[in-house]
Amino acid sequence: MKILVLGGSRFLGRTFVEEALRRNHEVTIFNRGIQNPGIKDVEVLTGNRFGNLKALQNRDWDAVLDTSGFIPYTVQNTTNLLKDRVKHYTFISSISVYQDWVQENLDENYPVLEMTIEEANKLSMDSDGPVYEYYGHFKALCEQIAEKNMPGRVLNVRAGQLIGPNDYTDRVPYWIHRIAKGGKVLAPGNPNRRVQVIDNKDLANWILDMEEKDTIGTFNATGPNYPLTIKEFVDSCIDVTGSNAEVVWADEKFLLDKQVAPWTEMPLWVPENYPLSQETKEPWKGAFSINIDKAINSGLSFRSLKESLTDIHEWEQTRHLTDYDWKSGMRTEREKELLTLLGKN
Secondary structure, three states: OEEEEEOOOOOHHHHHHHHHHHOOOEEEEEEOOOOOOOOOOOEEEEOEOOOEOHHHOOOOEEEEEEOOOOOHHHHHHHHHHHOOOEEEEEEEEEHHHEOOOOOOOOOOOOOEOOOOHHHHHHHOOOOOOOHHHHHHHHHHHHHHHHHHHOOOOEEEEEEOOEEOOOOOOOHHHHHHHHHHHOOEEEEEOOOOOEEOOEEHHHHHHHHHHHHHOOOOEEEEEOOOOOOEEHHHHHHHHHHHHOOOOEEEEEOHHHHHHOOOOEOOOEOOOOOOOOOOOOOOOOOOOOOOOOOOHHHHHOOOOOOOHHHHHHHHHHHHOOOOOOOOOOOOOOOHHHHHHHHHHOOOO
Protein backbone atom coordinates (compact mmCIF):
# COMPACT_ATOMS: atom_id res chain seq x y z
CA MET A 1 0.00 0.00 0.00
CA LYS A 2 0.88 3.66 -0.27
CA ILE A 3 0.52 4.97 3.27
CA LEU A 4 0.55 8.56 4.52
CA VAL A 5 1.44 9.15 8.18
CA LEU A 6 0.47 12.50 9.68
CA GLY A 7 3.13 13.03 12.34
CA GLY A 8 5.17 9.89 12.10
CA SER A 9 8.52 10.63 13.72
CA ARG A 10 8.13 10.57 17.50
CA PHE A 11 6.59 7.52 19.16
CA LEU A 12 3.70 5.47 17.75
CA GLY A 13 4.21 6.98 14.30
CA ARG A 14 7.89 6.04 14.24
CA THR A 15 7.12 2.46 15.27
CA PHE A 16 4.32 2.22 12.70
CA VAL A 17 6.62 3.48 9.92
CA GLU A 18 9.26 0.89 10.80
CA GLU A 19 6.71 -1.93 10.67
CA ALA A 20 5.13 -0.65 7.45
CA LEU A 21 8.54 -0.59 5.77
CA ARG A 22 9.25 -4.09 7.03
CA ARG A 23 6.06 -5.19 5.27
CA ASN A 24 7.24 -3.47 2.06
CA HIS A 25 4.65 -0.71 2.06
CA GLU A 26 5.50 2.68 0.54
CA VAL A 27 5.46 5.32 3.28
CA THR A 28 5.15 9.10 3.21
CA ILE A 29 5.25 11.18 6.39
CA PHE A 30 3.95 14.72 6.78
CA ASN A 31 5.09 16.89 9.66
CA ARG A 32 6.95 20.07 10.54
CA GLY A 33 10.33 18.45 9.90
CA ILE A 34 11.58 19.08 13.43
CA GLN A 35 12.06 15.52 14.70
CA ASN A 36 12.83 13.50 11.60
CA PRO A 37 16.53 12.58 12.08
CA GLY A 38 16.86 8.81 11.90
CA ILE A 39 13.83 8.38 9.65
CA LYS A 40 15.03 6.51 6.55
CA ASP A 41 13.53 5.06 3.37
CA VAL A 42 10.43 7.25 3.49
CA GLU A 43 9.24 10.28 1.60
CA VAL A 44 9.13 13.31 3.88
CA LEU A 45 6.66 16.13 3.21
CA THR A 46 7.07 19.28 5.26
CA GLY A 47 4.26 21.56 6.38
CA ASN A 48 1.97 22.02 9.34
CA ARG A 49 -1.63 21.27 10.12
CA PHE A 50 -2.39 24.80 11.22
CA GLY A 51 -2.44 26.19 7.69
CA ASN A 52 0.25 24.82 5.40
CA LEU A 53 -1.10 21.65 3.78
CA LYS A 54 0.23 22.41 0.29
CA ALA A 55 2.49 19.37 0.21
CA LEU A 56 -0.56 17.09 0.47
CA GLN A 57 -2.38 18.59 -2.50
CA ASN A 58 -2.94 16.53 -5.66
CA ARG A 59 -1.61 13.34 -4.05
CA ASP A 60 -3.26 9.96 -3.53
CA TRP A 61 -2.74 7.28 -0.87
CA ASP A 62 -4.34 3.97 -0.02
CA ALA A 63 -4.34 4.62 3.72
CA VAL A 64 -3.68 7.40 6.20
CA LEU A 65 -2.55 7.11 9.82
CA ASP A 66 -3.30 10.28 11.76
CA THR A 67 -1.17 10.22 14.90
CA SER A 68 -1.12 13.99 15.42
CA GLY A 69 -4.78 14.98 15.12
CA PHE A 70 -5.98 16.73 18.26
CA ILE A 71 -7.13 20.27 17.46
CA PRO A 72 -10.51 19.77 15.72
CA TYR A 73 -10.16 22.38 12.97
CA THR A 74 -6.85 20.82 11.85
CA VAL A 75 -8.58 17.44 11.45
CA GLN A 76 -11.41 19.23 9.64
CA ASN A 77 -8.98 20.80 7.17
CA THR A 78 -6.93 17.64 6.65
CA THR A 79 -9.87 15.31 6.08
CA ASN A 80 -11.51 17.82 3.75
CA LEU A 81 -8.34 17.91 1.66
CA LEU A 82 -7.81 14.14 1.63
CA LYS A 83 -11.37 12.80 1.51
CA ASP A 84 -11.35 12.22 -2.26
CA ARG A 85 -7.75 11.01 -2.34
CA VAL A 86 -7.52 8.22 0.24
CA LYS A 87 -9.35 4.93 0.69
CA HIS A 88 -8.93 4.42 4.45
CA TYR A 89 -8.28 6.80 7.36
CA THR A 90 -7.06 5.70 10.79
CA PHE A 91 -7.46 8.26 13.54
CA ILE A 92 -5.54 7.77 16.78
CA SER A 93 -8.01 8.79 19.43
CA SER A 94 -7.94 8.08 23.16
CA ILE A 95 -9.88 6.43 25.95
CA SER A 96 -9.99 10.00 27.32
CA VAL A 97 -12.98 10.63 25.04
CA TYR A 98 -15.32 8.94 27.55
CA GLN A 99 -17.37 11.19 29.81
CA ASP A 100 -15.79 9.46 32.83
CA TRP A 101 -14.22 6.18 33.89
CA VAL A 102 -16.68 5.46 36.69
CA GLN A 103 -18.07 2.27 35.18
CA GLU A 104 -15.84 -0.79 35.14
CA ASN A 105 -15.43 -2.72 31.89
CA LEU A 106 -16.81 0.15 29.79
CA ASP A 107 -16.92 -0.51 26.06
CA GLU A 108 -17.08 1.55 22.87
CA ASN A 109 -20.78 2.36 23.41
CA TYR A 110 -20.16 4.30 26.64
CA PRO A 111 -21.06 8.02 26.32
CA VAL A 112 -18.30 10.35 25.18
CA LEU A 113 -17.59 13.98 26.00
CA GLU A 114 -19.41 16.52 23.86
CA MET A 115 -18.36 19.84 22.36
CA THR A 116 -19.33 21.81 19.27
CA ILE A 117 -16.83 22.75 16.58
CA GLU A 118 -17.56 26.41 17.37
CA GLU A 119 -16.63 25.91 21.04
CA ALA A 120 -13.49 23.98 20.09
CA ASN A 121 -12.39 26.61 17.59
CA LYS A 122 -12.78 29.35 20.18
CA LEU A 123 -10.77 27.40 22.76
CA SER A 124 -7.98 26.57 20.31
CA MET A 125 -7.53 29.99 18.73
CA ASP A 126 -4.61 30.66 21.04
CA SER A 127 -1.90 27.99 21.03
CA ASP A 128 -1.05 29.00 24.60
CA GLY A 129 -4.65 28.50 25.68
CA PRO A 130 -6.02 25.69 27.90
CA VAL A 131 -6.29 23.16 25.06
CA TYR A 132 -5.03 20.15 27.01
CA GLU A 133 -7.76 20.67 29.60
CA TYR A 134 -10.12 19.65 26.79
CA TYR A 135 -8.07 16.80 25.38
CA GLY A 136 -10.91 14.26 25.63
CA HIS A 137 -13.49 16.68 24.26
CA PHE A 138 -11.25 17.54 21.30
CA LYS A 139 -10.44 13.91 20.49
CA ALA A 140 -14.12 12.93 20.59
CA LEU A 141 -14.98 15.79 18.25
CA CYS A 142 -12.12 14.86 15.91
CA GLU A 143 -13.54 11.34 15.64
CA GLN A 144 -16.89 12.78 14.57
CA ILE A 145 -15.33 15.19 12.08
CA ALA A 146 -13.30 12.42 10.43
CA GLU A 147 -16.37 10.20 10.09
CA LYS A 148 -18.48 13.04 8.73
CA ASN A 149 -15.94 13.95 6.06
CA MET A 150 -14.99 10.35 5.19
CA PRO A 151 -18.07 8.25 6.00
CA GLY A 152 -17.52 4.50 6.01
CA ARG A 153 -13.73 4.78 5.68
CA VAL A 154 -12.58 5.63 9.21
CA LEU A 155 -10.93 3.45 11.85
CA ASN A 156 -11.06 5.20 15.24
CA VAL A 157 -8.51 3.79 17.66
CA ARG A 158 -9.23 4.78 21.26
CA ALA A 159 -5.80 4.08 22.65
CA GLY A 160 -4.87 3.66 26.28
CA GLN A 161 -1.44 4.36 27.82
CA LEU A 162 1.16 3.54 25.16
CA ILE A 163 4.54 2.22 26.27
CA GLY A 164 7.85 1.63 24.55
CA PRO A 165 11.13 3.36 23.66
CA ASN A 166 10.82 7.04 22.65
CA ASP A 167 7.89 7.53 25.05
CA TYR A 168 7.86 11.30 25.49
CA THR A 169 5.22 11.21 28.28
CA ASP A 170 7.80 9.69 30.70
CA ARG A 171 5.07 7.86 32.63
CA VAL A 172 6.38 4.30 32.34
CA PRO A 173 10.01 5.41 31.83
CA TYR A 174 9.71 7.10 35.24
CA TRP A 175 8.88 3.80 36.90
CA ILE A 176 11.71 1.98 35.12
CA HIS A 177 14.20 4.73 35.99
CA ARG A 178 13.07 5.11 39.59
CA ILE A 179 13.04 1.40 40.34
CA ALA A 180 16.43 0.90 38.67
CA LYS A 181 17.88 3.42 41.17
CA GLY A 182 16.85 1.09 44.00
CA GLY A 183 16.15 1.88 47.62
CA LYS A 184 12.69 2.56 49.02
CA VAL A 185 10.23 3.43 46.27
CA LEU A 186 6.90 5.10 46.95
CA ALA A 187 4.02 3.39 45.15
CA PRO A 188 0.33 4.31 45.09
CA GLY A 189 -2.64 2.74 46.80
CA ASN A 190 -3.74 -0.86 46.63
CA PRO A 191 -1.07 -3.25 45.24
CA ASN A 192 -3.83 -5.35 43.66
CA ARG A 193 -5.32 -2.39 41.77
CA ARG A 194 -5.41 -2.99 38.01
CA VAL A 195 -3.41 -1.06 35.43
CA GLN A 196 -3.62 -1.10 31.64
CA VAL A 197 -0.85 -0.31 29.16
CA ILE A 198 -0.17 -1.27 25.55
CA ASP A 199 3.15 -1.61 23.76
CA ASN A 200 3.17 0.68 20.75
CA LYS A 201 4.68 -2.14 18.67
CA ASP A 202 1.58 -4.23 19.34
CA LEU A 203 -0.67 -1.30 18.45
CA ALA A 204 1.27 -0.46 15.28
CA ASN A 205 1.13 -4.07 14.07
CA TRP A 206 -2.59 -4.29 14.70
CA ILE A 207 -3.31 -0.98 12.95
CA LEU A 208 -1.42 -2.15 9.88
CA ASP A 209 -3.40 -5.40 9.89
CA MET A 210 -6.62 -3.38 10.07
CA GLU A 211 -5.55 -1.07 7.25
CA GLU A 212 -4.53 -3.98 5.05
CA LYS A 213 -8.06 -5.41 5.53
CA ASP A 214 -9.78 -2.00 5.17
CA THR A 215 -11.40 -2.50 8.58
CA ILE A 216 -13.40 0.43 9.89
CA GLY A 217 -15.20 1.27 13.13
CA THR A 218 -14.31 2.33 16.67
CA PHE A 219 -12.12 0.21 18.92
CA ASN A 220 -10.73 0.55 22.43
CA ALA A 221 -7.07 -0.42 22.25
CA THR A 222 -5.17 -0.95 25.46
CA GLY A 223 -3.91 -4.01 27.26
CA PRO A 224 -2.87 -6.52 28.24
CA ASN A 225 -5.41 -9.26 27.62
CA TYR A 226 -5.44 -10.28 31.28
CA PRO A 227 -5.95 -8.38 34.58
CA LEU A 228 -2.54 -6.81 35.34
CA THR A 229 -2.05 -5.41 38.85
CA ILE A 230 0.15 -2.45 39.73
CA LYS A 231 2.19 -4.81 41.97
CA GLU A 232 2.79 -7.17 39.05
CA PHE A 233 3.83 -4.18 36.96
CA VAL A 234 6.25 -2.88 39.61
CA ASP A 235 7.63 -6.38 40.29
CA SER A 236 8.29 -6.74 36.55
CA CYS A 237 10.20 -3.44 36.60
CA ILE A 238 12.31 -4.79 39.49
CA ASP A 239 12.94 -8.02 37.62
CA VAL A 240 13.92 -6.32 34.36
CA THR A 241 16.25 -3.78 35.99
CA GLY A 242 17.79 -6.18 38.51
CA SER A 243 17.03 -3.62 41.20
CA ASN A 244 17.13 -3.95 44.99
CA ALA A 245 14.13 -1.62 45.23
CA GLU A 246 11.89 -1.95 48.29
CA VAL A 247 8.36 -0.84 47.44
CA VAL A 248 6.42 1.20 50.01
CA TRP A 249 2.70 1.22 49.28
CA ALA A 250 1.08 4.47 50.38
CA ASP A 251 -2.63 4.70 51.15
CA GLU A 252 -4.67 6.74 48.67
CA LYS A 253 -5.95 9.06 51.38
CA PHE A 254 -2.41 9.82 52.51
CA LEU A 255 -1.36 10.65 48.94
CA LEU A 256 -4.38 12.87 48.33
CA ASP A 257 -3.99 14.61 51.70
CA LYS A 258 -0.41 15.41 50.71
CA GLN A 259 -1.66 16.69 47.34
CA VAL A 260 0.16 14.10 45.25
CA ALA A 261 -1.15 14.58 41.72
CA PRO A 262 -2.60 11.40 40.21
CA TRP A 263 -1.32 10.35 36.78
CA THR A 264 1.33 13.09 36.51
CA GLU A 265 3.30 13.19 39.77
CA MET A 266 2.34 9.55 40.41
CA PRO A 267 2.12 7.91 36.97
CA LEU A 268 -0.38 5.08 36.39
CA TRP A 269 -2.39 6.07 39.46
CA VAL A 270 -6.03 7.10 39.30
CA PRO A 271 -7.67 6.88 42.78
CA GLU A 272 -10.16 4.04 43.03
CA ASN A 273 -11.73 5.08 46.35
CA TYR A 274 -11.89 8.86 46.05
CA PRO A 275 -13.14 11.24 43.34
CA LEU A 276 -10.50 12.98 41.26
CA SER A 277 -12.12 16.34 41.98
CA GLN A 278 -15.31 17.89 43.35
CA GLU A 279 -16.77 17.83 39.84
CA THR A 280 -16.28 14.09 39.44
CA LYS A 281 -18.40 13.10 42.49
CA GLU A 282 -17.69 9.34 42.11
CA PRO A 283 -14.34 7.50 42.05
CA TRP A 284 -13.20 6.46 38.56
CA LYS A 285 -13.06 2.76 39.36
CA GLY A 286 -13.12 1.84 35.68
CA ALA A 287 -9.93 3.69 34.78
CA PHE A 288 -7.93 0.52 34.18
CA SER A 289 -10.62 -1.97 33.22
CA ILE A 290 -11.48 -0.64 29.75
CA ASN A 291 -13.15 -3.37 27.68
CA ILE A 292 -10.95 -4.37 24.72
CA ASP A 293 -12.82 -7.49 23.57
CA LYS A 294 -13.67 -5.93 20.22
CA ALA A 295 -10.02 -5.24 19.39
CA ILE A 296 -8.87 -8.66 20.61
CA ASN A 297 -11.55 -10.35 18.50
CA SER A 298 -10.26 -8.40 15.50
CA GLY A 299 -6.70 -9.64 16.02
CA LEU A 300 -5.00 -7.38 18.59
CA SER A 301 -2.27 -9.41 20.30
CA PHE A 302 0.32 -8.60 22.95
CA ARG A 303 4.01 -9.08 23.62
CA SER A 304 4.96 -10.02 27.16
CA LEU A 305 5.19 -7.16 29.65
CA LYS A 306 8.76 -8.19 30.46
CA GLU A 307 9.77 -7.84 26.81
CA SER A 308 8.21 -4.38 26.61
CA LEU A 309 9.83 -3.19 29.84
CA THR A 310 13.22 -4.55 28.75
CA ASP A 311 13.05 -2.44 25.58
CA ILE A 312 12.17 0.66 27.62
CA HIS A 313 14.96 -0.01 30.14
CA GLU A 314 17.55 -0.31 27.38
CA TRP A 315 16.37 2.95 25.81
CA GLU A 316 16.13 4.73 29.15
CA GLN A 317 19.80 3.95 29.84
CA THR A 318 20.75 6.04 26.79
CA ARG A 319 19.12 9.14 28.32
CA HIS A 320 20.64 11.32 30.99
CA LEU A 321 17.86 13.41 32.49
CA THR A 322 18.14 15.53 35.60
CA ASP A 323 15.50 15.38 38.32
CA TYR A 324 13.85 18.41 36.73
CA ASP A 325 13.79 17.13 33.13
CA TRP A 326 11.09 14.52 33.66
CA LYS A 327 7.63 15.29 32.28
CA SER A 328 6.04 12.83 34.73
CA GLY A 329 6.95 11.35 38.06
CA MET A 330 7.93 12.39 41.55
CA ARG A 331 11.05 14.38 42.32
CA THR A 332 13.60 12.81 44.64
CA GLU A 333 13.23 15.25 47.54
CA ARG A 334 9.45 15.06 47.42
CA GLU A 335 9.56 11.26 47.59
CA LYS A 336 11.98 11.34 50.52
CA GLU A 337 9.73 13.76 52.35
CA LEU A 338 6.68 11.52 51.92
CA LEU A 339 8.58 8.37 52.89
CA THR A 340 9.74 10.13 56.06
CA LEU A 341 6.15 11.05 56.93
CA LEU A 342 5.25 7.39 56.49
CA GLY A 343 8.12 6.44 58.81
CA LYS A 344 9.77 4.48 56.00
CA ASN A 345 12.87 6.53 55.22
